[in-house]
Amino acid sequence: MNCKELSYMLADYFDGSMDPQLQQELDGHLAHCEQCLVFTKTYQAVSDKARRLRQQIEYEIPPDVRDRLETFVRAAALKYPEKLDEYREQVERERREMVAGLVKAAVAGKLSPVTALLLETHWNACPECKEYFDGLLKAPDHGSGDPPDLIHSHVIRLMQSLPPGEEFFLA
Amino acid sequence: MSAERWKEDEALLESLRKGSPGAVDELLRQYQGKIFNLAMSILKNESDAEEAAQDVFMTVIRKADTFQGNSAFYSWMYRICVNTCLMRLRGKRRNETVSLEEFMPVFTDEGMHASPMDDWSKEVERNALNEELGRMIRMYTEELSEKYRVVFVLSDVEGLSNEETAKILGLTVPAVKSRLHRARLYLREQLSRYLREGKAG
Numbered sequence: 001m002n003c004k005e006l007s008y009m010l011a012d013y014f015d016g017s018m019d020p021q022l023q024q025e026l027d028g029h030l031a032h033c034e035q036c037l038v039f040t041k042t043y044q045a046v047s048d049k050a051r052r053l054r055q056q057i058e059y060e061i062p063p064d065v066r067d068r069l070e071t072f073v074r075a076a077a078l079k080y081p082e083k084l085d086e087y088r089e090q091v092e093r094e095r096r097e098m099v100a101g102l103v104k105a106a107v108a109g110k111l112s113p114v115t116a117l118l119l120e121t122h123w124n125a126c127p128e129c130k131e132y133f134d135g136l137l138k139a140p141d142h143g144s145g146d147p148p149d150l151i152h153s154h155v156i157r158l159m160q161s162l163p164p165g166e167e168f169f170l171a
Numbered sequence: 172m173s174a175e176r177w178k179e180d181e182a183l184l185e186s187l188r189k190g191s192p193g194a195v196d197e198l199l200r201q202y203q204g205k206i207f208n209l210a211m212s213i214l215k216n217e218s219d220a221e222e223a224a225q226d227v228f229m230t231v232i233r234k235a236d237t238f239q240g241n242s243a244f245y246s247w248m249y250r251i252c253v254n255t256c257l258m259r260l261r262g263k264r265r266n267e268t269v270s271l272e273e274f275m276p277v278f279t280d281e282g283m284h285a286s287p288m289d290d291w292s293k294e295v296e297r298n299a300l301n302e303e304l305g306r307m308i309r310m311y312t313e314e315l316s317e318k319y320r321v322v323f324v325l326s327d328v329e330g331l332s333n334e335e336t337a338k339i340l341g342l343t344v345p346a347v348k349s350r351l352h353r354a355r356l357y358l359r360e361q362l363s364r365y366l367r368e369g370k371a372g
Binding site for chain 2: 002003004005007010011012034035036038039041042043044045046047048049050051053054061065066068069070072073076077080081082087088090091092104133155159162163
């Protein structure tokens with residue numbers, strides 16, 4: 001193992017997921033290479049320091065921000081019982097819109113690469129979804145947008161596995 | 172994640188759904204600090220973080236009833252928080268982010284370190300440097316592009332495992348590791364340069 005190879009493996013080294021034999025090689029290199037020893041120590045110091053910083057500043061919300069936030073959350077929670085139905089409908093509507101959007105984008109061939117890959121992978125495991133989307137692709141005008149419950153729930157799960165902030169369609 | 176914490180979260184969600192008066196206190200006690208801090212780490216701005224935190228709690232309350240429980244509650248909340256913050260960032264001018272390549276370690280053709288190495292790992296323990304280093308880490312973290320910053324914040328700053336971070340961000344564990352590694356390499360290099368220049372000056 002040389003210095004360059006060692007530097008590639010440091011993340012594994014510190015989270016303990018390293019192959020034992022490689023780790024032995026790495027330790028062997030560290031024992032005689034001053035530069036790598038320093039490199040490794042300073043690499044680790046970055047995460048240590050970041051973590052300790054976080055612990056030091058934990059819960060250090062400015063008092064006025066804390067007050068406003070608490071008031072806001074309490075007011076929202078107080079209205080919860082009377083708003084429950086409205087919230088359910090909202091969530092339901094948002095989900096339907098999301099699913100309709102995804103179906104539309106899929107039919108138009110405008111899915112983001114990640115979403116397209118996820119969807120194709122899902123089709124391999126789910127004949128129902130495959131059949132539904134195949135049908136739409138052949139005849140795009142027929143009943144797109146509001147798929148049956150099973151398809152709907154699969155599409156929702158698929159969207160929930162997208163990274164946060166990632167759009168499912170191409171810009 | 173411990174089974175106990177998971178059970179606590181389940182119970183909290185259940186009492187939120189029932190509208191128990193203690194539920195909100197518990198939610199605030201457990202998550203107010205965490206959510207605000209996470210939002211601050213991503214948005215780097217107090218009033219943005221405050222608004223984001225409000226949005227996060229509102230979303231949690233709105234969706235408490237329909238939350239499907241196929242992930243742990245805390246992981247769901249973190250995801251909502253990251254999502255909310257990223258949406259906010261998107262609306263703003265995109266941050267000028269640095270090219271990481273410039274700050275990766277340099278090796279000779281034989282694979283040996285090409286530049287001299289200072290050991291400042293002990294210096295980070297010194298109290299005198301504490302505040303200054305903290306400021307530097309925050310500043311350099313801010314320069315990272317979102318994709319590296321969010322992983323670094325969840326894994327190293329918040330102390331989540333790679334598996335937890337991967338789950339929250341919908342990434343694979345290897346992708347989390349690789350981003351985390353590059354973020355650390357970048358910060359290591361920046362801090363080295365900063366401390367070296369500090370000494371020289």
